[in-house]
Amino acid sequence: MPQPYDPAAFPSVAVTVDLVVLTVRAGRLAVLLVERGEAPHRGRLALPGGFLRPDEDLPAAAARELAEETGLPHDCVHLEQLATYGTPGRDPRMRVVTICYLALAPDLPSPVAGTDAASASFVPVDDALAAALAFDHDRLLRDGLERARAKLEYTPLAAAFCPEEFTVAELRRVYEAVWGTPLDPRNFHRKVTGADGFLEPTGHSTTRDGGRPAQLYRRGPARTLHPSMPRSTGDPHPG
Amino acid sequence: MPQPYDPAAFPSVAVTVDLVVLTVRAGRLAVLLVERGEAPHRGRLALPGGFLRPDEDLPAAAARELAEETGLPHDCVHLEQLATYGTPGRDPRMRVVTICYLALAPDLPSPVAGTDAASASFVPVDDALAAALAFDHDRLLRDGLERARAKLEYTPLAAAFCPEEFTVAELRRVYEAVWGTPLDPRNFHRKVTGADGFLEPTGHSTTRDGGRPAQLYRRGPARTLHPSMPRSTGDPHPG
DNA sequence: GTAATAGTGTCTCTCAGACATTATGAG
DNA sequence: CTCATAATGTCTGAGAGACACTATTAC
Numbered sequence: 244m245p246q247p248y249d250p251a252a253f254p255s256v257a258v259t260v261d262l263v264v265l266t267v268r269a270g271r272l273a274v275l276l277v278e279r280g281e282a283p284h285r286g287r288l289a290l291p292g293g294f295l296r297p298d299e300d301l302p303a304a305a306a307r308e309l310a311e312e313t314g315l316p317h318d319c320v321h322l323e324q325l326a327t328y329g330t331p332g333r334d335p336r337m338r339v340v341t342i343c344y345l346a347l348a349p350d351l352p353s354p355v356a357g358t359d360a361a362s363a364s365f366v367p368v369d370d371a372l373a374a375a376l377a378f379d380h381d382r383l384l385r386d387g388l389e390r391a392r393a394k395l396e397y398t399p400l401a402a403a404f405c406p407e408e409f410t411v412a413e414l415r416r417v418y419e420a421v422w423g424t425p426l427d428p429r430n431f432h433r434k435v436t437g438a439d440g441f442l443e444p445t446g447h448s449t450t451r452d453g454g455r456p457a458q459l460y461r462r463g464p465a466r467t468l469h470p471s472m473p474r475s476t477g478d479p480h481p482g
Numbered sequence: 483m484p485q486p487y488d489p490a491a492f493p494s495v496a497v498t499v500d501l502v503v504l505t506v507r508a509g510r511l512a513v514l515l516v517e518r519g520e521a522p523h524r525g526r527l528a529l530p531g532g533f534l535r536p537d538e539d540l541p542a543a544a545a546r547e548l549a550e551e552t553g554l555p556h557d558c559v560h561l562e563q564l565a566t567y568g569t570p571g572r573d574p575r576m577r578v579v580t581i582c583y584l585a586l587a588p589d590l591p592s593p594v595a596g597t598d599a600a601s602a603s604f605v606p607v608d609d610a611l612a613a614a615l616a617f618d619h620d621r622l623l624r625d626g627l628e629r630a631r632a633k634l635e636y637t638p639l640a641a642a643f644c645p646e647e648f649t650v651a652e653l654r655r656v657y658e659a660v661w662g663t664p665l666d667p668r669n670f671h672r673k674v675t676g677a678d679g680f681l682e683p684t685g686h687s688t689t690r691d692g693g694r695p696a697q698l699y700r701r702g703p704a705r706t707l708h709p710s711m712p713r714s715t716g717d718p719h720p721g
Numbered sequence: 722g723t724a725a726t727a728g729t730g731t732c733t734c735t736c737a738g739a740c741a742t743t744a745t746g747a748g
Numbered sequence: 749c750t751c752a753t754a755a756t757g758t759c760t761g762a763g764a765g766a767c768a769c770t771a772t773t774a775c
Binding site (some may be wrong): 342 | 494495496497534536537538539540563565566567568569570577579581
């Protein structure tokens, strides 16, 4: 800011915080959407979001919106800033700058009534992309998907889609849903159980997947994966 | 945005665009800083930046600030959005939301006088971090460094620090400066020349590094690196 | 028993890391 | 010649992908 400035001399900009909330439901990646009740884009599907409050920090605003829309306990949801969108005209009413957050949540057993969640619902991402969303939310969603897909490669964040205790197969289905590719169960098992700090055994087991009982794990302390989860490039053995 | 809203009912927020401009100079990673001429933080070093203009897109604002501060032709500078910062109180005068951009530039032969560049200068990042910057710009800088270090791993962006034509050794020195670790010149050479779309031979060569003449390359069309540039983990052969 | 899934072992190819060796300039 | 750097080759070990094989449940 080299030159002196007068804040009042600059026109005001509305600042909103929107959310791309992803979960895996019935083996498919899904995103939380609301139906718009008023113009513009009345009746269209949109990402949840709202205005930044005067004395509210950005992550706090995102967490508040998330709680309003899902009622989820926010200690089990991963929340990170995605990107900021401010192209003039993206909202026809006024200049709006939107800070978009990405949330990864386990599949909620009950959508928690009595909140704004009534109007919000999870939609498979393929359907969401096929039906054009309001504003530039298609782009926000695509950017969120790209981020989520990338993060699954080099972080243990896939576990954020799973309940407190989960099996290796459940974790594998998360990867398959997010990446849209089948993974070899045996190589996957060897990989994740060998990765340091990814999974912590609970000692329990379950047969909820059928077949031989599977060990239950919870999230380990690792924040990154070394080496990363290999995302099948479709070109496994070039040459 | 579930409930109807009146934009005027929400207090205005000032929106600025700041820049983390990195370059490699004399083998050291350096960041562009300006000295603040007025309060608050008068006399302290800060990242360059300024207000978002009424009808200006975010990348356009970042490019404008970059041109004002460096005079660089913006077709040779990589520019990407880094993150957005909006904690209440980060600017004592008013509520400011700052969208920070990261720029990677080659070392400019002449700092181009006659612009705001007069007040801006490149400072080695170690020095910049040692001398506390104005506002929360230390955090912006650290986030920018982290992004740059990560991007060098899985993209060919290191070439953005190099002039139009460059040698493999010059590219290696970029990695060494950004990561702060020495790399084996022979393995590095084999790696980058073997990576598809990273480098395009120009047919020219130079002896500006001394010793045997080195081939000159320009940036190739690749946007990502598969497999990524291995950043020495300091724990090369665990076990 | 069969069916289904969990989990282990084995082989091959690629690639990272270490380092020898040769090539080509300047002085 | 020496010195410096470029460029290539060779060996070893880690890990990915493919897939055989064994283990433990439900029926």
